[in-house]
Amino acid sequence: MAQTDTINDTDIDFGMLEESVGYRLRRAQMNFFAKFSELCSDLGISPGLFSVLVIVEKNPGLTQTAVAQALGNDRSAMVAAVDKLENMKLIERRPAKNDRRSYALFMTKYGQEFFEMSSRKVRDYENTMMARLHSDHEKDQLVDMLKRLS
Amino acid sequence: MAQTDTINDTDIDFGMLEESVGYRLRRAQMNFFAKFSELCSDLGISPGLFSVLVIVEKNPGLTQTAVAQALGNDRSAMVAAVDKLENMKLIERRPAKNDRRSYALFMTKYGQEFFEMSSRKVRDYENTMMARLHSDHEKDQLVDMLKRLS
DNA sequence: AATAACTGTTGTGGTGTACAACAATGGAAT
DNA sequence: ATTCCATTGTTGTACACCACAACAGTTATT
16 A cells, blocks of 8 residues: 555445446446356356347247347347357247248247256346345335336 | 238237346346436536546545546546546546555546536436336335345 | 566457448338 | 338448556565
Protein backbone atom coordinates (compact mmCIF):
# COMPACT_ATOMS: atom_id res chain seq x y z
CA MET A 1 0.00 0.00 0.00
CA ALA A 2 1.70 3.13 -1.21
CA GLN A 3 -0.82 5.93 -1.00
CA THR A 4 -1.92 6.87 2.46
CA ASP A 5 -4.48 9.21 1.00
CA THR A 6 -6.21 6.87 -1.40
CA ILE A 7 -9.38 5.14 -0.35
CA ASN A 8 -9.60 1.44 0.32
CA ASP A 9 -11.64 -0.71 -2.03
CA THR A 10 -14.06 -1.76 0.68
CA ASP A 11 -15.23 1.63 1.84
CA ILE A 12 -16.12 3.16 -1.50
CA ASP A 13 -19.26 5.21 -1.67
CA PHE A 14 -21.39 4.01 -4.56
CA GLY A 15 -23.76 6.94 -4.22
CA MET A 16 -26.97 6.64 -6.15
CA LEU A 17 -25.73 3.41 -7.70
CA GLU A 18 -26.28 1.65 -4.39
CA GLU A 19 -30.06 1.89 -4.58
CA SER A 20 -30.35 2.17 -8.35
CA VAL A 21 -32.44 -0.61 -9.81
CA GLY A 22 -30.66 -0.27 -13.14
CA TYR A 23 -27.24 -0.75 -11.63
CA ARG A 24 -28.38 -3.53 -9.32
CA LEU A 25 -30.04 -5.24 -12.24
CA ARG A 26 -26.84 -5.02 -14.24
CA ARG A 27 -24.62 -6.35 -11.49
CA ALA A 28 -26.94 -9.22 -10.61
CA GLN A 29 -27.35 -10.13 -14.24
CA MET A 30 -23.61 -10.05 -14.90
CA ASN A 31 -22.88 -12.20 -11.88
CA PHE A 32 -25.63 -14.62 -12.77
CA PHE A 33 -24.61 -14.67 -16.39
CA ALA A 34 -20.90 -15.22 -15.72
CA LYS A 35 -21.50 -18.48 -13.89
CA PHE A 36 -24.17 -19.52 -16.31
CA SER A 37 -21.68 -19.01 -19.13
CA GLU A 38 -19.24 -21.33 -17.39
CA LEU A 39 -21.94 -23.94 -17.05
CA CYS A 40 -22.83 -23.62 -20.71
CA SER A 41 -19.17 -23.73 -21.65
CA ASP A 42 -18.89 -27.11 -19.96
CA LEU A 43 -21.77 -28.21 -22.14
CA GLY A 44 -20.01 -26.91 -25.26
CA ILE A 45 -22.51 -24.17 -26.02
CA SER A 46 -23.16 -20.55 -25.13
CA PRO A 47 -26.05 -19.02 -23.18
CA GLY A 48 -27.54 -17.73 -26.42
CA LEU A 49 -27.38 -21.16 -28.02
CA PHE A 50 -29.08 -22.68 -25.03
CA SER A 51 -31.98 -20.28 -25.32
CA VAL A 52 -32.34 -21.25 -28.99
CA LEU A 53 -32.49 -24.88 -27.93
CA VAL A 54 -35.27 -24.15 -25.47
CA ILE A 55 -37.38 -22.39 -28.07
CA VAL A 56 -36.85 -25.03 -30.74
CA GLU A 57 -37.57 -27.86 -28.34
CA LYS A 58 -40.81 -26.37 -27.15
CA ASN A 59 -41.88 -25.13 -30.58
CA PRO A 60 -40.83 -27.61 -33.27
CA GLY A 61 -41.01 -26.36 -36.83
CA LEU A 62 -40.31 -22.74 -36.11
CA THR A 63 -38.60 -20.51 -38.64
CA GLN A 64 -35.22 -18.98 -37.94
CA THR A 65 -36.64 -15.48 -37.86
CA ALA A 66 -39.47 -16.59 -35.60
CA VAL A 67 -36.91 -17.87 -33.12
CA ALA A 68 -34.95 -14.65 -33.45
CA GLN A 69 -38.06 -12.56 -32.78
CA ALA A 70 -38.99 -14.70 -29.81
CA LEU A 71 -35.56 -14.18 -28.28
CA GLY A 72 -35.47 -10.51 -29.20
CA ASN A 73 -32.46 -10.44 -31.44
CA ASP A 74 -31.75 -9.95 -35.12
CA ARG A 75 -32.43 -12.78 -37.53
CA SER A 76 -28.93 -12.42 -38.97
CA ALA A 77 -27.55 -13.59 -35.66
CA MET A 78 -29.54 -16.78 -36.02
CA VAL A 79 -27.50 -18.05 -38.95
CA ALA A 80 -24.31 -18.75 -37.06
CA ALA A 81 -26.29 -20.06 -34.11
CA VAL A 82 -28.25 -22.58 -36.16
CA ASP A 83 -25.11 -23.47 -38.10
CA LYS A 84 -23.35 -24.36 -34.90
CA LEU A 85 -26.25 -26.28 -33.38
CA GLU A 86 -26.65 -28.17 -36.64
CA ASN A 87 -22.94 -29.00 -36.74
CA MET A 88 -23.31 -30.33 -33.22
CA LYS A 89 -26.17 -32.54 -34.49
CA LEU A 90 -28.51 -31.02 -31.94
CA ILE A 91 -31.06 -29.51 -34.28
CA GLU A 92 -31.70 -29.69 -37.99
CA ARG A 93 -33.01 -27.49 -40.76
CA ARG A 94 -35.76 -29.00 -42.81
CA PRO A 95 -37.21 -27.21 -45.83
CA ALA A 96 -40.47 -25.56 -44.84
CA LYS A 97 -43.51 -27.13 -46.42
CA ASN A 98 -45.15 -24.15 -48.06
CA ASP A 99 -42.28 -21.71 -48.26
CA ARG A 100 -39.10 -22.43 -50.14
CA ARG A 101 -37.42 -19.41 -48.57
CA SER A 102 -37.38 -20.68 -45.05
CA TYR A 103 -36.33 -23.64 -42.98
CA ALA A 104 -38.27 -25.30 -40.22
CA LEU A 105 -36.14 -26.08 -37.20
CA PHE A 106 -36.39 -29.38 -35.39
CA MET A 107 -34.62 -31.14 -32.58
CA THR A 108 -32.65 -34.26 -33.39
CA LYS A 109 -32.98 -37.28 -31.15
CA TYR A 110 -29.52 -36.63 -29.78
CA GLY A 111 -30.42 -32.98 -29.40
CA GLN A 112 -33.39 -34.01 -27.29
CA GLU A 113 -31.19 -36.05 -24.97
CA PHE A 114 -28.62 -33.30 -24.84
CA PHE A 115 -31.31 -30.77 -24.06
CA GLU A 116 -32.82 -32.77 -21.22
CA MET A 117 -29.41 -33.28 -19.65
CA SER A 118 -28.59 -29.60 -20.05
CA SER A 119 -31.89 -28.36 -18.67
CA ARG A 120 -31.35 -30.43 -15.56
CA LYS A 121 -27.99 -28.78 -15.00
CA VAL A 122 -29.39 -25.34 -15.72
CA ARG A 123 -32.28 -25.94 -13.33
CA ASP A 124 -29.86 -27.12 -10.67
CA TYR A 125 -27.79 -24.00 -11.13
CA GLU A 126 -30.84 -21.80 -10.86
CA ASN A 127 -31.83 -23.56 -7.67
CA THR A 128 -28.45 -23.05 -6.05
CA MET A 129 -28.67 -19.36 -6.88
CA MET A 130 -32.18 -19.21 -5.51
CA ALA A 131 -30.84 -20.41 -2.19
CA ARG A 132 -29.81 -16.79 -1.69
CA LEU A 133 -33.47 -15.86 -1.54
CA HIS A 134 -35.55 -16.50 1.52
CA SER A 135 -38.43 -18.44 0.03
CA ASP A 136 -40.05 -19.73 -3.12
CA HIS A 137 -42.57 -16.97 -2.71
CA GLU A 138 -39.75 -14.43 -2.98
CA LYS A 139 -38.58 -16.01 -6.18
CA ASP A 140 -42.05 -15.79 -7.68
CA GLN A 141 -42.20 -12.17 -6.62
CA LEU A 142 -38.85 -11.49 -8.22
CA VAL A 143 -39.79 -13.11 -11.51
CA ASP A 144 -43.06 -11.24 -11.50
CA MET A 145 -41.35 -7.91 -10.98
CA LEU A 146 -38.75 -8.64 -13.62
CA LYS A 147 -41.48 -9.44 -16.10
CA ARG A 148 -43.06 -6.09 -15.45
CA LEU A 149 -39.73 -4.39 -16.11
CA SER A 150 -39.28 -6.05 -19.52
CA MET B 1 -48.57 -15.40 -43.72
CA ALA B 2 -47.38 -18.23 -45.88
CA GLN B 3 -46.91 -21.20 -43.65
CA THR B 4 -50.10 -22.58 -42.20
CA ASP B 5 -48.09 -24.91 -40.05
CA THR B 6 -45.73 -22.41 -38.50
CA ILE B 7 -46.49 -20.98 -35.11
CA ASN B 8 -47.48 -17.38 -34.55
CA ASP B 9 -45.06 -15.14 -32.70
CA THR B 10 -47.46 -14.51 -29.87
CA ASP B 11 -48.13 -18.06 -28.81
CA ILE B 12 -44.60 -19.30 -28.50
CA ASP B 13 -43.84 -21.56 -25.59
CA PHE B 14 -40.83 -20.24 -23.74
CA GLY B 15 -40.59 -23.36 -21.61
CA MET B 16 -38.30 -23.13 -18.65
CA LEU B 17 -37.22 -19.66 -19.78
CA GLU B 18 -40.56 -18.27 -18.69
CA GLU B 19 -39.88 -18.80 -14.99
CA SER B 20 -36.10 -18.74 -15.19
CA VAL B 21 -34.65 -16.01 -13.04
CA GLY B 22 -31.54 -15.90 -15.22
CA TYR B 23 -33.50 -15.29 -18.37
CA ARG B 24 -35.89 -12.83 -16.74
CA LEU B 25 -32.93 -11.00 -15.27
CA ARG B 26 -31.34 -10.77 -18.69
CA ARG B 27 -34.43 -9.52 -20.45
CA ALA B 28 -35.26 -6.96 -17.78
CA GLN B 29 -31.71 -5.72 -17.72
CA MET B 30 -31.51 -5.44 -21.50
CA ASN B 31 -34.76 -3.51 -21.65
CA PHE B 32 -33.75 -1.26 -18.82
CA PHE B 33 -30.30 -0.78 -20.26
CA ALA B 34 -31.47 0.00 -23.78
CA LYS B 35 -33.51 3.01 -22.69
CA PHE B 36 -30.86 4.05 -20.22
CA SER B 37 -28.34 4.01 -23.06
CA GLU B 38 -30.55 6.36 -25.05
CA LEU B 39 -30.76 8.69 -22.10
CA CYS B 40 -26.99 8.62 -21.68
CA SER B 41 -26.55 9.11 -25.41
CA ASP B 42 -28.49 12.36 -25.16
CA LEU B 43 -26.05 13.39 -22.47
CA GLY B 44 -23.10 12.48 -24.68
CA ILE B 45 -21.83 9.62 -22.56
CA SER B 46 -22.34 5.88 -22.16
CA PRO B 47 -23.78 3.96 -19.21
CA GLY B 48 -20.28 2.83 -18.27
CA LEU B 49 -18.98 6.39 -18.29
CA PHE B 50 -21.84 7.50 -16.09
CA SER B 51 -20.98 4.90 -13.49
CA VAL B 52 -17.39 6.16 -13.50
CA LEU B 53 -18.67 9.67 -12.87
CA VAL B 54 -20.70 8.50 -9.88
CA ILE B 55 -17.72 6.79 -8.29
CA VAL B 56 -15.34 9.68 -8.89
CA GLU B 57 -17.82 12.24 -7.63
CA LYS B 58 -18.46 10.38 -4.41
CA ASN B 59 -14.84 9.35 -3.89
CA PRO B 60 -12.48 12.12 -5.02
CA GLY B 61 -8.85 11.15 -5.41
CA LEU B 62 -9.40 7.55 -6.35
CA THR B 63 -6.94 5.69 -8.57
CA GLN B 64 -7.98 4.40 -11.98
CA THR B 65 -7.58 0.81 -10.87
CA ALA B 66 -9.54 1.50 -7.70
CA VAL B 67 -12.43 2.75 -9.80
CA ALA B 68 -12.11 -0.25 -12.08
CA GLN B 69 -12.22 -2.63 -9.12
CA ALA B 70 -15.20 -0.84 -7.64
CA LEU B 71 -17.11 -1.20 -10.87
CA GLY B 72 -15.94 -4.75 -11.40
CA ASN B 73 -14.12 -4.40 -14.68
CA ASP B 74 -10.53 -4.52 -15.85
CA ARG B 75 -8.28 -1.55 -15.26
CA SER B 76 -7.29 -1.52 -18.92
CA ALA B 77 -10.84 -0.52 -19.75
CA MET B 78 -10.47 2.52 -17.54
CA VAL B 79 -7.92 4.21 -19.80
CA ALA B 80 -10.27 5.03 -22.66
CA ALA B 81 -13.02 5.91 -20.20
CA VAL B 82 -10.93 8.42 -18.29
CA ASP B 83 -9.49 9.74 -21.54
CA LYS B 84 -12.96 10.51 -22.80
CA LEU B 85 -14.21 12.02 -19.57
CA GLU B 86 -11.08 14.14 -19.40
CA ASN B 87 -11.53 15.29 -23.00
CA MET B 88 -15.06 16.28 -22.07
CA LYS B 89 -13.60 18.35 -19.21
CA LEU B 90 -15.70 16.41 -16.72
CA ILE B 91 -12.93 14.90 -14.62
CA GLU B 92 -9.18 15.35 -14.44
CA ARG B 93 -6.14 13.26 -13.70
CA ARG B 94 -3.82 14.71 -11.08
CA PRO B 95 -0.51 13.05 -10.20
CA ALA B 96 -0.97 11.05 -7.02
CA LYS B 97 0.86 12.50 -4.06
CA ASN B 98 2.96 9.60 -2.95
CA ASP B 99 2.96 7.40 -6.02
CA ARG B 100 4.35 8.55 -9.32
CA ARG B 101 2.80 5.56 -11.07
CA SER B 102 -0.79 6.51 -10.58
CA TYR B 103 -3.19 9.37 -11.06
CA ALA B 104 -5.78 10.62 -8.64
CA LEU B 105 -9.12 11.31 -10.29
CA PHE B 106 -11.12 14.43 -9.51
CA MET B 107 -14.25 16.09 -10.74
CA THR B 108 -13.95 19.42 -12.49
CA LYS B 109 -16.34 22.20 -11.59
CA TYR B 110 -18.10 21.76 -14.91
CA GLY B 111 -18.10 18.01 -14.32
CA GLN B 112 -19.87 18.60 -11.04
CA GLU B 113 -22.61 20.60 -12.72
CA PHE B 114 -22.87 18.08 -15.52
CA PHE B 115 -23.11 15.28 -13.00
CA GLU B 116 -25.86 16.89 -10.98
CA MET B 117 -27.89 17.56 -14.10
CA SER B 118 -27.32 14.01 -15.32
CA SER B 119 -28.17 12.37 -12.00
CA ARG B 120 -31.48 14.18 -11.96
CA LYS B 121 -32.35 12.79 -15.37
CA VAL B 122 -31.18 9.33 -14.41
CA ARG B 123 -33.21 9.45 -11.22
CA ASP B 124 -36.26 10.59 -13.17
CA TYR B 125 -35.82 7.73 -15.58
CA GLU B 126 -35.53 5.24 -12.75
CA ASN B 127 -38.70 6.61 -11.23
CA THR B 128 -40.69 6.26 -14.42
CA MET B 129 -39.54 2.66 -14.68
CA MET B 130 -40.46 2.07 -11.07
CA ALA B 131 -44.02 3.07 -11.89
CA ARG B 132 -44.35 -0.46 -13.22
CA LEU B 133 -43.96 -1.72 -9.68
CA HIS B 134 -46.79 -1.56 -7.19
CA SER B 135 -45.12 0.27 -4.34
CA ASP B 136 -41.89 1.71 -3.00
CA HIS B 137 -41.77 -1.25 -0.70
CA GLU B 138 -41.65 -3.52 -3.72
CA LYS B 139 -38.76 -1.57 -5.14
CA ASP B 140 -36.82 -1.94 -1.90
CA GLN B 141 -37.56 -5.63 -1.96
CA LEU B 142 -36.33 -5.88 -5.54
CA VAL B 143 -33.10 -4.04 -4.83
CA ASP B 144 -32.54 -6.17 -1.76
CA MET B 145 -33.00 -9.40 -3.70
CA LEU B 146 -30.77 -8.20 -6.52
CA LYS B 147 -28.03 -7.41 -4.03
CA ARG B 148 -28.21 -10.93 -2.71
CA LEU B 149 -27.86 -12.27 -6.23
CA SER B 150 -24.65 -10.30 -6.91
C1' DA C 1 21.04 -4.65 -4.25
C1' DA C 2 17.86 -7.78 -6.02
C1' DT C 3 13.40 -9.41 -6.62
C1' DA C 4 8.57 -9.13 -6.68
C1' DA C 5 4.35 -6.44 -6.98
C1' DC C 6 1.70 -2.70 -8.75
C1' DT C 7 0.28 1.36 -12.15
C1' DG C 8 -1.20 3.04 -16.43
C1' DT C 9 -0.99 1.88 -21.06
C1' DT C 10 -1.27 -0.55 -25.56
C1' DG C 11 -2.47 -4.20 -28.40
C1' DT C 12 -5.06 -8.17 -29.47
C1' DG C 13 -8.69 -11.27 -29.79
C1' DG C 14 -13.20 -12.91 -28.80
C1' DT C 15 -18.05 -11.97 -28.38
C1' DG C 16 -22.30 -10.03 -29.15
C1' DT C 17 -25.07 -7.17 -31.71
C1' DA C 18 -27.06 -3.98 -34.90
C1' DC C 19 -27.61 -2.60 -39.69
C1' DA C 20 -27.51 -2.64 -44.67
C1' DA C 21 -27.46 -5.19 -48.71
C1' DC C 22 -28.44 -9.19 -51.69
C1' DA C 23 -30.84 -13.13 -54.33
C1' DA C 24 -34.61 -16.13 -53.99
C1' DT C 25 -39.25 -16.56 -52.99
C1' DG C 26 -44.03 -15.38 -51.67
C1' DG C 27 -48.22 -12.40 -51.44
C1' DA C 28 -51.13 -8.79 -53.06
C1' DA C 29 -52.90 -5.50 -56.43
C1' DT C 30 -54.07 -4.37 -60.63
C1' DA D 1 -50.12 -12.43 -65.82
C1' DT D 2 -47.49 -8.91 -64.48
C1' DT D 3 -45.88 -5.72 -61.40
C1' DC D 4 -44.68 -4.27 -56.97
C1' DC D 5 -43.71 -4.94 -52.29
C1' DA D 6 -42.63 -7.89 -48.25
C1' DT D 7 -40.15 -11.61 -46.30
C1' DT D 8 -36.42 -15.35 -45.71
C1' DG D 9 -31.86 -16.73 -45.13
C1' DT D 10 -27.45 -15.10 -45.78
C1' DT D 11 -23.18 -12.27 -45.91
C1' DG D 12 -20.47 -8.47 -44.74
C1' DT D 13 -19.39 -4.73 -41.95
C1' DA D 14 -18.96 -1.98 -38.13
C1' DC D 15 -19.17 -0.95 -33.42
C1' DA D 16 -19.13 -1.63 -28.49
C1' DC D 17 -17.51 -4.26 -24.77
C1' DC D 18 -14.53 -7.00 -22.30
C1' DA D 19 -10.72 -10.06 -20.83
C1' DC D 20 -6.00 -11.10 -21.14
C1' DA D 21 -1.11 -10.56 -21.97
C1' DA D 22 2.71 -7.71 -22.29
C1' DC D 23 5.42 -3.58 -21.40
C1' DA D 24 8.05 0.38 -19.02
C1' DG D 25 8.12 3.02 -15.01
C1' DT D 26 7.67 2.95 -10.16
C1' DT D 27 7.19 1.12 -5.49
C1' DA D 28 7.51 -2.50 -1.89
C1' DT D 29 9.85 -6.38 0.10
C1' DT D 30 13.61 -9.08 1.36
